Amino acid sequence: MDTGKILARLRAQKPLIHHITNQVTISECANITLAAGGLPIMAHAVEEVEEMVAQAGALVLNLGTLTPTQVEAMVLAGRRANALKIPIVLDPVGAGATRLRSESAKHLLAELHIDIIKGNAAEITMLAGGVAEIRGVESISVSSSVSPLAAALARETGAVVAVTGVVDLVTDGTWLIEVHHGHPLMAAVVGTGCMTASVMACFAAVEENHLLAAVAGLVAINVAAEEAAQETDAPATFKIKLFDKLHGLAPHSLTARQEIKKRVIG
Amino acid sequence: MDTGKILARLRAQKPLIHHITNQVTISECANITLAAGGLPIMAHAVEEVEEMVAQAGALVLNLGTLTPTQVEAMVLAGRRANALKIPIVLDPVGAGATRLRSESAKHLLAELHIDIIKGNAAEITMLAGGVAEIRGVESISVSSSVSPLAAALARETGAVVAVTGVVDLVTDGTWLIEVHHGHPLMAAVVGTGCMTASVMACFAAVEENHLLAAVAGLVAINVAAEEAAQETDAPATFKIKLFDKLHGLAPHSLTARQEIKKRVIG
Amino acid sequence: MDTGKILARLRAQKPLIHHITNQVTISECANITLAAGGLPIMAHAVEEVEEMVAQAGALVLNLGTLTPTQVEAMVLAGRRANALKIPIVLDPVGAGATRLRSESAKHLLAELHIDIIKGNAAEITMLAGGVAEIRGVESISVSSSVSPLAAALARETGAVVAVTGVVDLVTDGTWLIEVHHGHPLMAAVVGTGCMTASVMACFAAVEENHLLAAVAGLVAINVAAEEAAQETDAPATFKIKLFDKLHGLAPHSLTARQEIKKRVIG
Numbered sequence: 004m005d006t007g008k009i010l011a012r013l014r015a016q017k018p019l020i021h022h023i024t025n026q027v028t029i030s031e032c033a034n035i036t037l038a039a040g041g042l043p044i045m046a047h048a049v050e051e052v053e054e055m056v057a058q059a060g061a062l063v064l065n066l067g068t069l070t071p072t073q074v075e076a077m078v079l080a081g082r083r084a085n086a087l088k089i090p091i092v093l094d095p096v097g098a099g100a101t102r103l104r105s106e107s108a109k110h111l112l113a114e115l116h117i118d119i120i121k122g123n124a125a126e127i128t129m130l131a132g133g134v135a136e137i138r139g140v141e142s143i144s145v146s147s148s149v150s151p152l153a154a155a156l157a158r159e160t161g162a163v164v165a166v167t168g169v170v171d172l173v174t175d176g177t178w179l180i181e182v183h184h185g186h187p188l189m190a191a192v193v194g195t196g197c198m199t200a201s202v203m204a205c206f207a208a209v210e211e212n213h214l215l216a217a218v219a220g221l222v223a224i225n226v227a228a229e230e231a232a233q234e235t236d237a238p239a240t241f242k243i244k245l246f247d248k249l250h251g252l253a254p255h256s257l258t259a260r261q262e263i264k265k266r267v268i269g
Numbered sequence: 270m271d272t273g274k275i276l277a278r279l280r281a282q283k284p285l286i287h288h289i290t291n292q293v294t295i296s297e298c299a300n301i302t303l304a305a306g307g308l309p310i311m312a313h314a315v316e317e318v319e320e321m322v323a324q325a326g327a328l329v330l331n332l333g334t335l336t337p338t339q340v341e342a343m344v345l346a347g348r349r350a351n352a353l354k355i356p357i358v359l360d361p362v363g364a365g366a367t368r369l370r371s372e373s374a375k376h377l378l379a380e381l382h383i384d385i386i387k388g389n390a391a392e393i394t395m396l397a398g399g400v401a402e403i404r405g406v407e408s409i410s411v412s413s414s415v416s417p418l419a420a421a422l423a424r425e426t427g428a429v430v431a432v433t434g435v436v437d438l439v440t441d442g443t444w445l446i447e448v449h450h451g452h453p454l455m456a457a458v459v460g461t462g463c464m465t466a467s468v469m470a471c472f473a474a475v476e477e478n479h480l481l482a483a484v485a486g487l488v489a490i491n492v493a494a495e496e497a498a499q500e501t502d503a504p505a506t507f508k509i510k511l512f513d514k515l516h517g518l519a520p521h522s523l524t525a526r527q528e529i530k531k532r533v534i535g
Numbered sequence: 536m537d538t539g540k541i542l543a544r545l546r547a548q549k550p551l552i553h554h555i556t557n558q559v560t561i562s563e564c565a566n567i568t569l570a571a572g573g574l575p576i577m578a579h580a581v582e583e584v585e586e587m588v589a590q591a592g593a594l595v596l597n598l599g600t601l602t603p604t605q606v607e608a609m610v611l612a613g614r615r616a617n618a619l620k621i622p623i624v625l626d627p628v629g630a631g632a633t634r635l636r637s638e639s640a641k642h643l644l645a646e647l648h649i650d651i652i653k654g655n656a657a658e659i660t661m662l663a664g665g666v667a668e669i670r671g672v673e674s675i676s677v678s679s680s681v682s683p684l685a686a687a688l689a690r691e692t693g694a695v696v697a698v699t700g701v702v703d704l705v706t707d708g709t710w711l712i713e714v715h716h717g718h719p720l721m722a723a724v725v726g727t728g729c730m731t732a733s734v735m736a737c738f739a740a741v742e743e744n745h746l747l748a749a750v751a752g753l754v755a756i757n758v759a760a761e762e763a764a765q766e767t768d769a770p771a772t773f774k775i776k777l778f779d780k781l782h783g784l785a786p787h788s789l790t791a792r793q794e795i796k797k798r799v800i801g
Contacts, residue, residue, distance in 0.1 A: 019673075021671070025311075026295050026558050027295050027296055027299050027311050028296065029558050029559050030559055030560060030563070030725065031296070034724070038770065038771075042670065043671070044632075044672055045559050045599070045600055046629075047600060047602075048600075048601060048635060050602075050634075051633040051634070051635035051636065054633040055632065055633050055671070058632065058670055058671060059671070067311070068313060069314060070313075071314070100324070101320040102316075103314060103317040104317065138308065139285045139308055139309070140310055141285075141308050191303060192303070193303055194296070194299075237510075237513035237517065238303075238304065238513060238516050239300065239304075239508075239509040239512035239513050240510075240513055242771075243509060243772055243775060244769075244771070246769075246770060246771035247769035247772055250723065250770050250771075291577075293562055293577050294562065296562065333577070334578065334580075335580060336579075336580045363576070366576075366590070367578070367583040367586040367587055368582075368586060369580060369582045369586075405551045405553070405574055405575070405576030405587070405591070406576055407551075457569060457570075457782065458566070459565040459575060460562070503776075503783065504566075504778060504779060504782050505566065505774075505775040505776070505777075505778035505779050505782075506775055506776075506779055509775060
């Protein structure tokens with residue numbers, strides 16, 4: 004696995020990444036997409052999402068401040084993306100916190116083929132049918148190890164499932180990859196989870212193996228976070244540096260630094 | 270009054286702060302909530318606000334980019350919050366500038382028990398029935414001293430009323446507290462008013478005396494602003510440092526620095 | 536042409552700049568307005584835009600994340616602005632990328648007198664009836680030189696037309712002015728285009744010659760960008776410094792640094 008090689012391809016191709024996303028971190032998602040090497044386009048009107056996604060290299064669906072109208076736009080854009088084989092990354096923000104969020108996430112999984120699902124432990128546990136405690140958009144606790152649940156969700160949906168945490172887990176139902184990168188300051192900034200989904204989408208736009216794309220995206224943003232955290236311990240300054248470090252990340256340095264563990268999951 | 274003690278409690282409890290807020294400063298409000306010690310959740314769909322607020326420690330209603338649908342969501346969330354004794358902070362941004370803003374603010378005050386109203390002099394004057402000049406969301410001039418009007422509004426609504434300005438005033442209709450903190454650079458950054466309401470909500474979630482909570486919130490963000498302004502005189506850099514300083518603010522240092530004056534209002 | 540003189544007037548008058556704009560860069564547009572010397576007000580509800588714009592010195596219409604309802608609000612606000620001789624700046628973000636964007640831009644041009652149209656080469660080419668390739672909101676290529684198309688659009692609409700690029704072009708159909716300022720880092724930050732429209736609106740609010748206002752706005756934000764780029768080559772840090780440098784820009788320094796070329800267009 005050579006994450007830097009995919010990053011180099013991303014920088015060369017500059018794929019358009021269409022986001023239908025929340026109001027809180029929409030600016031951050033756009034800027035992190037640009038920093039990674041993609042071109043962000045944020046468009047959510049039902050009247051234009053199908054036309055817009057047809058031009059894109061990947062589609063991000065983020066439920067952070069969802070409304071039923073926005074979910075309708077996601078289904079329209081998602082169907083077109085599926086028809087055109089454009090990869091979709093789903094970030095089920097707060098799934099488990101309210102019925103609207105849980106049901107919308109399940110609705111999208113039923114109506115669309117999702118290529119990558121990225122969530123925290125509680126969100127993934129809930130989508131996999133497990134029991135989790137979630138407060139707002141924070142994962143408080145999960146009833147059991149999330150790995151088998153993530154693998155089951157991957158097998159059920161055909162999606163690569165990424166679970167963010169101290170160690171990030173990525174699985175396609177057969178393989179389980181651990182990503183040992185990142186920094187606690189990421190939790191002190193609103194939107195690092197959303198930004199992670201955007202970066203994954205950038206990589207999925209240029210790498211057909213979505214297990215690899217999800218891992219490479221995780222490594223990239225987390226290595227950038229490590230570099231940022233070497234220069235500050237203050238969260239807002241860290242966020243600025245996170246963008247800067249991802250923008251400046253050299254492909255060869257990404258490959259050199261990647262620390263991942265891959266194994267077959269039972 | 271020991272503001273640091275409340276800050277310590279806030280950091281320990283990490284209450285969820287539900288915001289129904291504007292599109293301009295939604296990211297800033299989320300990040301300042303996290304910096305203060307709370308967990309932000311931004312959710313505005315009428316389909317989920319009641320369920321979301323039930324998990325929260327406080328609710329922020331901010332009229333910055335209001336629409337009638339958003340006001341409807343505020344009423345739904347606010348009624349549930351009232352039923353569950355979850356404190357509500359109202360930021361009537363631009364009340365007085367348009368009929369929609371003035372009437373929405375009054376509608377919320379009529380339908381809900383608001384625990385803390387935070388506004389600038391013109392907004393508070395208008396809500397209290399006085400005459401004020403407002404341009405957009407800026408307080409231009411008020412017809413007379415705002416203190417008695419704020420106290421009258423507090424008595425009429427049962428809310429603690431906080432008036433931000435060079436010296437911030439907080440009153441419950443009986444007591445008037447002056448907060449002598451802050452820095453002129455706060456006016457050079459969009460959203461410091463909104464952020465102040467979010468920080469007050471963090472404190473109100475862990476302190477039942479809402480007069481004290483409002484004062485402590487004001488002291489906290491304004492002391493952080495003073496610290497930030499010691500390191501820069503440029504507004505965007507100041508904003509980054511404001512988050513960082515609030516995040517790093519030690520409870521004992523807050524108590525040591527607090528400069529407030531309390532007196533009975535006539 | 537003395538750009539600094541207009542900047543001095545802007546700082547003295549602090550005009551209210553009403554924005555009906557996108558969700559991605561709404562915070563950036565508000566902050567850059569404040570940094571330039573205006574007072575931003577973001578309001579998009581159809582119930583209040585007419586009342587709000589009547590208090591404003593200029594109106595910005597930005598199609599970045601448009602919906603049909605938002606376009607309706609733009610028409611309402613725009614008609615009132617026209618009636619009151621309040622200048623309108625249109626930023627047709629992504630015109631050419633989807634039918635909704637192209638048709639909305641044309642609808643606004645048909646229903647309203649627009650004072651300044653600011654776009655990239657593809658957006659302006661499309662509005663002028665030429666052939667352009669646009670991907671998302673990025674101008675990929677245009678079929679021919681944009682200058683005559685921009686001039687034709689200016690003559691057809693009565694608007695001053697500004698085309699941003701390595702060299703910015705501004706034309707009223709008779710005169711063509713080249714602005715030789717800016718820095719490549721502006722393209723590494725989401726929203727510098729939107730911010731440019733906001734700064735132009737600030738200048739248009741205090742300068743009746745809108746050709747001059749558009750040029751002065753371009754010079755101001757681009758000179759600030761040059762100053763920012765002298766201190767960093769990292770995009771997120773650059774964005775912070777862009778606000779700071781515009782805020783700190785002295786009128787006499789703006790005049791001293793302006794590099795513009797003016798000629799009659801054939």
